[in-house]
Amino acid sequence: MIRILVTGGTFDKTYDEIRGVLSFRETHLPQMLQLGRSRVDVSIQPLMMMDSLDMTDAHRARIVRGCAECAESRIVVTHGTDTMVDTAAAIAGASRQDAVLASKTVVLTGAMIPYAFGSSDGLFNLGSALSFAQVLPRGVYIAMNGQHFEWDKVRKNRDAGVFEPL
Amino acid sequence: MIRILVTGGTFDKTYDEIRGVLSFRETHLPQMLQLGRSRVDVSIQPLMMMDSLDMTDAHRARIVRGCAECAESRIVVTHGTDTMVDTAAAIAGASRQDAVLASKTVVLTGAMIPYAFGSSDGLFNLGSALSFAQVLPRGVYIAMNGQHFEWDKVRKNRDAGVFEPL
Amino acid sequence: MIRILVTGGTFDKTYDEIRGVLSFRETHLPQMLQLGRSRVDVSIQPLMMMDSLDMTDAHRARIVRGCAECAESRIVVTHGTDTMVDTAAAIAGASRQDAVLASKTVVLTGAMIPYAFGSSDGLFNLGSALSFAQVLPRGVYIAMNGQHFEWDKVRKNRDAGVFEPL
Amino acid sequence: MIRILVTGGTFDKTYDEIRGVLSFRETHLPQMLQLGRSRVDVSIQPLMMMDSLDMTDAHRARIVRGCAECAESRIVVTHGTDTMVDTAAAIAGASRQDAVLASKTVVLTGAMIPYAFGSSDGLFNLGSALSFAQVLPRGVYIAMNGQHFEWDKVRKNRDAGVFEPL
Numbered sequence: 001m002i003r004i005l006v007t008g009g010t011f012d013k014t015y016d017e018i019r020g021v022l023s024f025r026e027t028h029l030p031q032m033l034q035l036g037r038s039r040v041d042v043s044i045q046p047l048m049m050m051d052s053l054d055m056t057d058a059h060r061a062r063i064v065r066g067c068a069e070c071a072e073s074r075i076v077v078t079h080g081t082d083t084m085v086d087t088a089a090a091i092a093g094a095s096r097q098d099a100v101l102a103s104k105t106v107v108l109t110g111a112m113i114p115y116a117f118g119s120s121d122g123l124f125n126l127g128s129a130l131s132f133a134q135v136l137p138r139g140v141y142i143a144m145n146g147q148h149f150e151w152d153k154v155r156k157n158r159d160a161g162v163f164e165p166l
Numbered sequence: 167m168i169r170i171l172v173t174g175g176t177f178d179k180t181y182d183e184i185r186g187v188l189s190f191r192e193t194h195l196p197q198m199l200q201l202g203r204s205r206v207d208v209s210i211q212p213l214m215m216m217d218s219l220d221m222t223d224a225h226r227a228r229i230v231r232g233c234a235e236c237a238e239s240r241i242v243v244t245h246g247t248d249t250m251v252d253t254a255a256a257i258a259g260a261s262r263q264d265a266v267l268a269s270k271t272v273v274l275t276g277a278m279i280p281y282a283f284g285s286s287d288g289l290f291n292l293g294s295a296l297s298f299a300q301v302l303p304r305g306v307y308i309a310m311n312g313q314h315f316e317w318d319k320v321r322k323n324r325d326a327g328v329f330e331p332l
Numbered sequence: 333m334i335r336i337l338v339t340g341g342t343f344d345k346t347y348d349e350i351r352g353v354l355s356f357r358e359t360h361l362p363q364m365l366q367l368g369r370s371r372v373d374v375s376i377q378p379l380m381m382m383d384s385l386d387m388t389d390a391h392r393a394r395i396v397r398g399c400a401e402c403a404e405s406r407i408v409v410t411h412g413t414d415t416m417v418d419t420a421a422a423i424a425g426a427s428r429q430d431a432v433l434a435s436k437t438v439v440l441t442g443a444m445i446p447y448a449f450g451s452s453d454g455l456f457n458l459g460s461a462l463s464f465a466q467v468l469p470r471g472v473y474i475a476m477n478g479q480h481f482e483w484d485k486v487r488k489n490r491d492a493g494v495f496e497p498l
Numbered sequence: 499m500i501r502i503l504v505t506g507g508t509f510d511k512t513y514d515e516i517r518g519v520l521s522f523r524e525t526h527l528p529q530m531l532q533l534g535r536s537r538v539d540v541s542i543q544p545l546m547m548m549d550s551l552d553m554t555d556a557h558r559a560r561i562v563r564g565c566a567e568c569a570e571s572r573i574v575v576t577h578g579t580d581t582m583v584d585t586a587a588a589i590a591g592a593s594r595q596d597a598v599l600a601s602k603t604v605v606l607t608g609a610m611i612p613y614a615f616g617s618s619d620g621l622f623n624l625g626s627a628l629s630f631a632q633v634l635p636r637g638v639y640i641a642m643n644g645q646h647f648e649w650d651k652v653r654k655n656r657d658a659g660v661f662e663p664l
Contacts, residue, residue, distance in 0.1 A: 010518060017610040018659045020508060020549075020580070022520060036290030037278055039311035039328055051518075082518070112203055112515040118284065118450060118616025124202030127293030130312050135301050145205035146296050161516045162205055176352060183444040184493045186342060186383075186414070188354060217352075248352070278349040284450025284616060327350045368622030369610055371643035371660055444535055450616065456534030459625030462644045467633050477537035478628050494537055 001041045002133055003072035004029060007063060007087075008049040009080030011122050013114040024049035028115045029078065032126055040130050043072065052080025052087070052110075060090040067091055068101040074133045078126075081110045081156055081163075084142055088151035092140040107133040109143045112161050121145075167207045168299055169238040170195060173229060173253075174215040175246030177288050179280040190215035194281045195244065198292055206296050209238065218246025218253070218276075226256040233257055234267040240299045244292075247276045247322055247329075250308055254317035258306040273299040275309045278327050287311075333373045334465055335404035336361060339395060339419075340381040341412030343454050345446040356381035360447045361410065364458055372462050375404065384412025384419070384442075392422040399423055400433040406465045410458075413442045413488055413495075416474060420483035424472040439465040441475045444493050453477075499539045500631055501570035502527060505561060505585075506547040507578030509620050511612040522547035526613045527576065530624055538628050541570065550578025550585070550608075558588040565589055566599040572631045576624075579608045579654055579661075582640055586649035590638040605631040607641045610659050619643075 006012070006027045016023040029044050047066050048059060067075050079087055088108050095102040109129035111122035129143040140151040144163040153166050172178070172193045182189040195210050213232050214225060233241050245253055254274050261268040275295035277288035295309040306317040310329040319332050338344070338359045348355040361376050379398050380391060399407050411419055420440050427434040441461035443454035461475040472483040476495040485498050504510070504525045514521040527542050545564050546557060565573050577585055586606050593600040607627035609620035627641040638649040642661040651664050 010515075015611055015615055017508075018656070032290075033312075035285055035287060037287040037311050037328065038290070039313055039330075113513055116616070117513055117614060119201055119614075121201060121203040123289045124198075124204070124293035127290035127312060128297040131294040131297035131309070131314070132301065134314070135298065143297070145203050146199075146293060147205055148297070148300070158516070162203065164205075176349075181445055181449055183342075184490070279347055282450075283347055283448060285448075324350070364622075365644075367617055367619060369619040369643050369660065370622070371645055371662075451533055453533060453535040455621045456530075456536070456625035459622035459644060460629040463626040463629035463641070463646070464633065466646070467630065475629070477535050478531075478625060479537055480629070480632070494535065496537075 001043060001072050001074075002130065003070045003075045004042050004044045005063065005066045005075060005077045006044060006046040006049070007052070007059075007077060007079050009052055009078060009110045010114055011078045011111045012049060014116045022114070032115060032123055036123060036127055038130070040134070042130075045070070050080075052083040055080075055083055055087070060087050063087055064091050064094045064101075067104065067106055068094065068098055073104045075104060075106045076129045076133050077106065077108045079108050079110050081112065081144070082158075084108050084110055085151070085155060088140050088142055092151045095140065103138050105133055105136050105138055106140045107136070107143050107148070108141070167209060167238050167240075168296065169236045169241045170208050170210045171229065171232045171236075171241060171243045172210060172212040172215070173218070173225075173243065173245050175218055175244060175276045176280055177244045177277045178215060180282045188280070198281060198289055202289060202293055204296070206300070208296075211236070216246075218249040221246075221249055221253070226253050229253055230257050230260045230267075233270065233272050234260065234264055239270045241270060241272045242295045242299050243272065243274045245274050245276050247278065247310070248324075250274050250276055251317070251321060254306050254308055258317045261306065269304050271299055271302050271304055272306045273302070273309050273314070274307070333375060333404050333406075334462065335402045335407045336374050336376045337395065337398045337407060337409045338376060338378040338381070339384070339391075339409065339411050341384055341410060341442045342446055343410045343443045344381060346448045354446070364447060364455055368455060368459055370462070372466070374462075377402070382412075384415040387412075387415055387419070392419050395419055396423050396426045396433075399436065399438055400426065400430055405436045407436060407438045408461045408465050409438060409440045411440050411442050413444065413476070414490070416440050416442055417483070417487060420472050420474055424483045427472065435470050437465055437468050437470055438472045439468070439475050439480070440473070499541060499570050499572075500628065501568040501573045502540050502542045503561065503564045503568075503573060503575045504542060504544040504547070505550070505557075505575065505577050507550055507576060507608045508612055509576045509609045510547060512614045520612070530613060530621055534621060534625055536628070538632070540628075543568070548578075550581040553578075553581055553585070558585050561585055562589050562592045562599075565602065565604055566592065566596055571602045573602060573604045574627045574631050575604065575606045577606050577608050579610065579642070580656075582606050582608055583649070583653060586638050586640055590649045593638065601636050603631055603634050603636055604638045605634070605641050605646070606639070
């Protein structure tokens with residue numbers, strides 16, 4: 001079984017038609033899994049719904065705790081792309097002093113285009129992240145653009161909008 | 167690098183608006199990879215564009231040859247779901263007498279809903295299959311519904327429209 | 333108030349993922365009107381769900397009756413494109429002996445691509461037909477491709493997939 | 499022939515995936531008309547690409563000029579919904595001193611959801627506005643939610659996100 005920790009990010013941005021701005025409401029994860037006809041046994045846990053640029057250390061501590069405390073040993077974290085690498089580093093850092101957390105496989109993923117748009121990369125990334133989470137050995141990874149990276153061997157190229165190896 | 171062998175299937179069915187029927191034209195794989203912002207190094211090779219119910223032994227032999235002869239050792243085959251298991255068995259059978267083929271990782275995938283429809287599972291499955299193909303050891307697999315199965319441990323449940331373990 | 337008579341056609345074709353074919357289930361009209369944020373006062377009446385190539389005189393008689401008997405004087409008929417002109421002629425023919433029917437504005441419309449596909453012309457045509465139905469004088473019309481035609485001054489060009497003036 | 503004056507608004511908002519915000523690039527009008535299989539003879543003229551909340555009197559003067567100076571007597575203006583009524587009033591006001599402008603049919607329309615999202619009301623509204631523009635007599639109108647209103651008999655209900663009669 002896989003735990004999916006939801007933190008928001010572009011993945012879950014939606015268009016507020018009354019105010020004319022992007023905002024967060026409920027997560028789209030259940031309908032994305034339904035659209036993908038997923039039969040992976042998952043447990044979805046929304047932790048927060050926010051832009052990753054607004055995340056503080058306290059938010060990251062909550063994500064780390066979510067990874068450490070859940071019963072599952074395989075975890076997908078949906079996350080804004082801008083600070084995804086920072087959160088991955090925080091989880092990996094905490095793993096050094098937490099043998100249980102260190103034994104888990106944690107895969108962070110996100111999207112460049114909101115799922116609520118017709119043309120999102122979110123469904124592709126979700127299929128990819130769920131698959132990597134099932135087969136990769138213990139460790140903290142980022143799954144974007146169909147690829148996976150160990151947490152300390154990747155950076156987001158903000159000009160190109162892609163993740164690339166360090 | 168991953169070789170993608172295209173054989174058609176629901177993945178690539180499109181709506182012929184002049185005749186009002188489902189048909190095949192060109193593969194949607196390139197635009198699906200673009201939509202997914204994929205940065206996986208792939209080589210797309212269309213072998214045939216057909217409904218898998220119409221496949222003969224000759225078609226399957228051609229797919230086996232495509233897997234055996236390509237330079238890549240990691241392969242994704244897009245395929246209709248109805249006889250996907252049969253083709254997987256044909257590839258696995260040929261592997262017994264072909265050491266090179268036996269050393270490869272072959273992942274078959276498909277879709278229940280055409281990609282050209284707005285609500286396809288195809289993008290999810292493609293992200294999943296490409297990911298499994300990068301990390302699974304040698305063997306022939308089916309990647310559907312976010313899961314992966316060894317070729318001889320799966321069947322399509324036609325009533326439910328899902329793949330399930332034997 | 334506008335009566336919407338639903339007869340099927342490409343408008344309402346959907347993809348049967350278990351059998352892998354196009355089929356009819358329930359009409360998409362309510363969700364199309366919701367998507368369009370329509371505030372037009374309508375009453376939706378499904379008469380049949382069929383390909384217009386399969387329509388017989390009996391089916392057309394039922395559509396004529398639906399137009400004649402409803403309380404509304406402004407009517408939109410959703411219809412397959414292949415025999416839309418024939419049904420329009422049947423309604424116009426019946427109008428000659430039915431003063432009530434002759435006093436009504438009837439607009440037939442349809443789609444070249446099923447609404448269930450992401451890229452349908454259906455929503456455009458529905459917005460167009462509902463608008464023409466509100467302002468055109470009594471008569472029987474076809475609204476397709478953003479245009480409107482009197483029933484006896486139009487034909488479907490099947491090679492091009494468009495409606496054009498006679 | 500119909501002139502389409504493009505001014506931006508939610509209709510044409512797009513998602514900037516590098517910066518993660520809504521922005522304007524080129525108008526989607528040509529691809530919307532293509533999606534709708536429109537065969538209406540139109541001439542598309544982008545005047546500005548902006549949020550209607552940012553429009554000044556100078557912008558409105560430019561739209562009035564665009565309506566007055568074009569050769570066509572039937573005009574559709576795509577416009578943000580928040581100040582659509584103000585611009586309609588500006589055009590109607592200028593008509594009092596411009597006999598040519600007063601002889602034209604001008605229909606303003608917009609969208610609550612960006613077309614670039616999969617679930618926009620834009621295509622419905624465009625089909626509606628183009629249709630009203632072909633058949634309504636001289637005057638300045640707003641076409642939203644499948645309805646049409648004379649410019650001085652409508653207001654936007656910002657809480658509900660709909661246009662309603664005064």
